[in-house]
Amino acid sequence: MFDSFSIVKDTPTAVEVANFAASSQTEGIRIHWQASGSSAIRGFNLYRALSDTGATVRLNVAGPIVGGPEYSFLDRAVEPARTYDYKLAALDATGQETFVGSVQATAGGPVLLKVRKPKPNPFERSAELAFSLPRASRVRLTISDVHGRKVRELLSVALGAGEHSARWDGKDDRGRRAATGIYFATLDAGGTIVRTRLALLR
Numbered sequence: 001m002f003d004s005f006s007i008v009k010d011t012p013t014a015v016e017v018a019n020f021a022a023s024s025q026t027e028g029i030r031i032h033w034q035a036s037g038s039s040a041i042r043g044f045n046l047y048r049a050l051s052d053t054g055a056t057v058r059l060n061v062a063g064p065i066v067g068g069p070e071y072s073f074l075d076r077a078v079e080p081a082r083t084y085d086y087k088l089a090a091l092d093a094t095g096q097e098t099f100v101g102s103v104q105a106t107a108g109g110p111v112l113l114k115v116r117k118p119k120p121n122p123f124e125r126s127a128e129l130a131f132s133l134p135r136a137s138r139v140r141l142t143i144s145d146v147h148g149r150k151v152r153e154l155l156s157v158a159l160g161a162g163e164h165s166a167r168w169d170g171k172d173d174r175g176r177r178a179a180t181g182i183y184f185a186t187l188d189a190g191g192t193i194v195r196t197r198l199a200l201l202r
Contacts, residue, residue, distance in 0.1 A: 015041050015090045015100065022105035022164035023087055025059040028076040029105045032160070035068050042066075042091040046073055051083040051104065064091055069106055080098045080108030094166055115187050122199035123170070129154070129185050129196075130165040144184050151178055154185075170200050177202070 020033040021132040031046060043064025049056040059075060078084060083106045089097040113134055129141065141155040152173050154166045168185070170178050180202045187194040 005012050017088065017090070017100045020088060020101035020103055021160075022084075022103045023159075023160075024105055024107055025074070028078050029076050029086075029107055030072065030074050030161075031083065031088075031103070031105075032070070032072040032162075033088060033092075033101065034070050036185065040092065042093060042095070044093060045097060045146050047087045047088045048075060048090070048101040049087075051085050051087045056087075078107035082107055088089045112186075113189055113192055113194055115185060115194050117196060118185065118198040122201045124201050127170045127198055128165055128167050129198075130163065131157060131187050131194075132163050133161050133189055135190075139164075140188040142186050142188075143168055145188060146184075151183065168198075 012059055014049075016036045018034045018036075020031075022031045023028050035041075035044075039052055043066040045059075046059045046065060047056050059073065065071060065073060075084070083104060086103050086105070087099055088101040089099045091097060113132065115129060115131045116127055121127060131141070133139070136160065139155055139157060139159050140153070141142055142150040143154065144148055144150050150173075152168060152171065154168060172178055180200055183200060184195050185198060186193060
């Protein structure tokens with residue numbers, strides 16, 4: 001005699017979340033994200049925790065955050081100079097949560113315009129260039145050689161405040177592989193310019 005059994009597969013939450021980010025503003029910390037496939041969900045729950053204590057609270061106490069495909073939530077109950085962790089959970093038709101993103105932000109002042117160190121650096125195939133914007137700006141991110149000649153334009157687009165990134169695959173604007181050497185990534189955001197150096201190895 002054999003015992004019978006069945007396997008029940010949970011229905012996945014068919015939602016894709018993109019551009020989940022948090023930025024410090026005068027009124028508090030603004031959390032924003034985009035979602036596709038949102039017809040399969042009831043909405044979102046947003047949780048906040050202090051990075052140093054881990055105590056978690058749900059911010060949307062009145063019910064799930066609905067709407068879309070673009071979402072935004074302003075967390076006003078923050079203290080200056082404190083760092084907060086935010087987690088986003090999607091709710092399916094049964095009310096079950098699936099965590100779909102996390103982000104961190106520090107309250108108490110604007111984000112500085114800066115380009116972080118490329119990762120990896122030196123690089124062989126591609127390098128990630130992460131940068132932060134203090135406010136929404138028209139952004140141009142370019143790669144140039146040591147003589148100041150433009151090699152590649154990575155971005156020329158309007159972006160919101162917060163954290164962003166782009167990737168250089170070591171090729172020029174015509175799709176040709178750039179030579180081994182030192183290059184500079186230059187970020188122009190509304191007329192303010194910052195740059196960082198990166199090394200390409202072949």
